[in-house]
Amino acid sequence: MTWAVILPLAGALLSVLLARHAARIALGTVLATLAVDAALARAVALGGPIEHQVGGWPPPLGIRLVADGPAVLFLLLAGVVYLASTAYAARFFDRPNGARSGSPVGPGRFESAVGPASSASAVGRAGAIPHVPATRTSPRTPAGFWPVWLFLLAALDGLFLTSDLFNMYVALELLTLAGVALVAMTHDRAGTQAAIRYLLVAMVASLFFLLGISLLYAEFGVLDLEGLGEAIAPGRITAVAIPLVLLGLAVKLAIFPFHFWLPPAYGATLTPVCAVLSALAIKGPFFVLIRLVPGPFAAVIPPAIGTLIGGLALGGIVWGSLRALQQPRLKLLIAYSSVAQVGYLFLALSLALADPTGPALRGGIFFALSHGLAKAAMFLAAGAIIRSFGHDRIADLRAPQRGSHLATTALALAAVGLMGFPASGGFIGKWLIGEAAALAGRPLALAGIVGGGLLAALYLFRVLRQAFVAPDPAAGVVRAPAALEWPAFLLAVLSVLLGVASAPVLGLLP
């Protein structure tokens, strides 16, 4: 079990030592980690949850690692998304020999590109190789990218396996630091600003979380979740500590109205980083929430907090969707969509508090898994499309399939998942959460779930309709490299398959 953490850490170290082969090392590491995850998932599916005491010390002295259904599912999600994103990133950055990415689509296309609309691109024309804008060429691999990239995976895997409050804090902190470092690797002003904002917000959130768990530890003397569940009792300290912990996690999860740091961070970031952050990094704090809220906190959370969470969730769904509807750029649209989708997760959480035996928690977890696959696929596909157009202005992305057929397909499939339409995993998640809302007699939550799907359709079809518009003859389009398209496509296909093969996944959930 510890291999899921040790492998990426070792890979990170190795990629520092052998920097020339870092991309290959990363790919190998991620593959091996995924194999470990799969073996662990198989063992859990067959034999139930597995516990491991690090160093053989039992709690409260030692650290307990627990691989149960949700843990292995999130491990698998991380493994799969990482595999696709790593393969993608390996091609995304410039190759050592400086080969140019992309070839023009059709011989005659670039003749028409020399027009008033693209005079800038005509300036640098040299010989047979057409000049392409900066976004169309591969950026250099930022210094230290691969070690940090693998470090993030180690932090995630550690978070999913731990069963101890302080370890959760440490893993969350490492996750944040790695995430900030990756965002900062854009080398431009917007990226640096976004990274600093991300860092400050996440640090404040961490402080809240740390303060909360410190109070709990001072009061009850345990950090292990199982032990805390037995020891915890209502009281003044608990009444302060729990809101602090929840607030810290909510900010890290970018719940409305604490979402302001997320869209700029994603909008400015390199595409593979976007995919990993949106699909996995925000699932970290969510995972902590599903460990704590239906777990040790369940008995002591005042109902008002559940209602508050539900209200914020609805606010997030509506606000995130409305903002996504206004975004002129593809990456920002997808980023705001995350704000809306996080709303679903919180809605599920609030319903799970109201009715712990209902399907809400299963729905929330399933939705999180489906969202992880679909959102990563969408960012990767967007990256391929951006590479072929050289920009991400939605209005000008006409007939994107011309430059990247598979990526456009991936975008459409992922969109079905984010809207929560069948046969995608998003539909199953939406159905379960909706079922929970109906069972709990919460018409507002039901309307939020169903209406959220409609809103998602509204903003996503702004992009999808472009696939049916006649292509703009003046736009120079290069073909996106296949290595950028396939990872997006395969992830998108997985996000749809999750909807028709949901039985084994749901079988692993409580």
Added chain:
Amino acid sequence: MSWNASLPALTLLSSLVPGLFIFGLGEERRGARTALNMAGATVKVGLVAWIARGLLGGETYTTRIPLGAGMELLLRADNLSVLFALLSSILWFVSTVYAIGYLEGSPNRSRFFGFYSVCVSATVGVAFAGNLFTFVFFYEVLALSTYPLVVHRGTRAALRAGRTYLAYTLFGSAVLLTGVLWLQALAGPVEFRPGGALPAAVLDGGGELLVIFLLLVAGMGVKAAIVPLHGWLPVAMIAPAPVSALLHAVAVVKAGAFGLVRLVHDVFGPSGIIEIGAFPILPAIATATILWGSIRALSQTRLKRLLAYSTVSQLSYVALGTSLLGPTAAIGGLAHLVHQGLMKITLFFCAGNLAETLGIHDLDEMDGVGRRMPWTMTAFTVCALGMIGVPPVAGFVSKWTLAVGGIEAGQPWVVAVLVASALLNAGYFLPVLHRVWFRPPAPLPYERDRARGEDVVPPAVGHRSVFGRRIETSWLLLLPTLTTAILALGAGLFANAPFSPLTWARFVLAGGGP
């Protein structure tokens, strides 16, 4: 999984798998695409026919795919689903032939045929759905997968129509989903059962049940184009003719009407409808739709728009027949589900032939066109008369049965509605027929434009020769048109034959075999 248990799933896959392969084919692979399409369509018709034969022999066909607690994909062939599946798969076969001819040489054909197949697969899923979860599942797939077909041409007008279509259809899906989740919260997972699936304790819920019923009716009603949820249908006629055929006959509106039948007979049940006090609502909506659609059709100047409003009106015969809760009326409604499909697909094929061969879209360009395209216009005439209810075309049979059923159910006003509607139908179809056969031929639109000195290209599909004789249009367009017209005529002439739609509708209501 045994052979019988896998048949419904195989029927669904018989169009889905070729469709997925077609997506991957290059644009120039015309032969492979056609082979995949026709193989899928043939296998599908064969499988549904096999299932129909088996049902008569008392076999059962049920596929169950569990997706999680309370979520089960249940595909089950019963008499009602086979009626719809058979209609849909036969018309898919015919309209695929037509679409191959129609779209010859136009761009994005792989995308078109891919989504066409997905739509038909979703329709079969709707037909075979054995519980509400499965129904919603495929209903939503259908809602999404038709969008690419509506906007296929990619013009500004097509995209605008697509937006309207999406707004209506996604709204319908959302309302349906809400209603179903709410209902299942009260009643648990609902599996369709003839006579009603809801236990008496749930039906006592009163007002809440009525609201749920209205939500479900609204959800289905968007696809079934009942007033005031019909606005998308006339707008969507901008799409190519094979898409109109799909919307009006093969899949979409039929799925809505079929859903209403399921809702009334297999979810709430006639007694349940009366118990929750919903009885007068559906007949009233259906009547209003029948009349309003026809009245709107009177003032149309474009042929396809006229046909679209005619669908709005005609489709509510199905709703009316179902909602009267009497067996004979329901038989009439179900038979009309098939009859209307056969007649309407013919009319849209004819409109497509006119548009592709002669460039005719407006009614006032149709003067004397019967002389240029006698075969097409004969098919048109047969089905237009059938829509009015002239014997012996199929439309007469279903309307007659409906009227008898109305009297039987103690609702004699139905006869008045039918007569009024027939008069209105005559009011908009007969002037067209008069133009076609009795007016002197007018110059074609492109000839007229040329005479004005504009540089226009004649329509794409020219006259073709078969056995050395010139025929009026491509045989790929003419053959499907004549086939469905003959089927519509046959369904009326041989209404009491063993496999006619009317006979099958009787099986559905009788339950079990013949």
